[in-house]
Amino acid sequence: MKFARLLFGALLATSTLPACADLDDETLGETTSNLSAASWTPTSWIQEGLGHPPAMAMLNGVEYYVYTWDDDSPFPGISEELYWSKCSATACTNPQRIPGQQTMDRVSLAAFNGFIYMVHVGESDSSAVWFSRLDPATGQWTTNSLLSVTTFAGAPALAAFNNKLYMVGNSERTIVRREVEITTYPMWYVTMGANETFSPQYSVGSDSASEPSLASYAGKLYLAHRNSATGDIAINTLVPGGSWSAPSFIPAGPGNTRIQGDDVQIAETNGFLHLVHRRFTSNYTYWTYFDQCTWAPELAFDSLSTSVPLSMASGNGGLVLARLVDVGLWPYTINYWYQSRFIAPPAPITAPLCLPNQG
Secondary structure, eight states, X not given: OGGGGXXXXXXXXXXXXXXXXXXXXXXXXXXXXXXXXXXXXXXXXXXXXXXXXXXXXXXXXXXXXXXXXXXXXXSTTOOOEEEEEEEOSSOBXXXXXXXXXXXXXXXXXXXXXXXXXXXXXXXXOTTEEEEEEEETTTTXXXXXXXXXXXXSSSSOEEEEETTEEEEEEEOOEEEEETTEEEEEOEEEEEEEOTTOOBOOOEEEXXXXXXXXXXXXXXXXXXXXXXXXXXXXXXXXXXXXXXXXXXXXXXXXXXXXXXXXXXXXXXXXXXXXXXXXXXXXXXXSEEEEEEOSSOBOOOEEEGXXXXXXXXXXXXXXXXXXXXXXXXXXXXXXXXXXXXXXXXXXXXXXXXXXXXXXXXX
């Protein structure tokens, strides 16, 4: 059985975490507050047979994972059935099937109001958005509910912000102008309160041709995405009671050029907003971070290469980065789940010397 080799690999990663001395202590004392690539743990093998990258959300110090998996398939990696598991600081559970829920893509998770909420696309309809929640006290998931919104580039992003659950997705629209077809990808958002009543659908005011990512950071909600149909990665922000900002671009590439890609994930830990992505011409993982003032020049990790979307979330002690690597021989797919952790430097970090809300 694979159960004996499952998520306990995550605990093995904990045993190899770098000590604080492995962090770039000298630069942490500078106003730039740069972090070090040495802060990422070596990659650890977690599990095989995933169909899509895992998603993770943390609640009360417990990490909750959801992914598609098929332990019994002779050709692992093709399942669309959803499973979940959890890891505390000392142990991980075996995968458990989420009854009646399937998807053809990665899910999105967020902790809110004492529950773990999930949205995912359908098993046969990539535009459908399905919604459910896990009660950590009972270990039970609610029945899938089909929402009235539709999506284009995968599951909408989820994040808790300002006492609400925010959901951001996109859609595809084609219009004919002067006998020329023009396709746009407008982003939308809805919010949900503790009573699980959804707001109407509103416009973000920007386009994205890729799956977005959300993170709450420094009193704002950050939205990362591929801008429109271009290759530039952009950030929109939202403050409580305000409207979404116009997209801003990230000058973290070579020579302060804009970073590009259509696979982007953001997450916050200990005073920094972190971003990982892949480029169109490379399977390397690229990493940068933001301190409310500037974005650090991005670093490339050839050891964290993947040909499918990355997943990153805030976890115990810092960040959890998950990726899939196909080790199957064509035409078979066998996706191995690998994981690396960024351990946040000890608090406090000196506040950046820039104007409030700059960036």
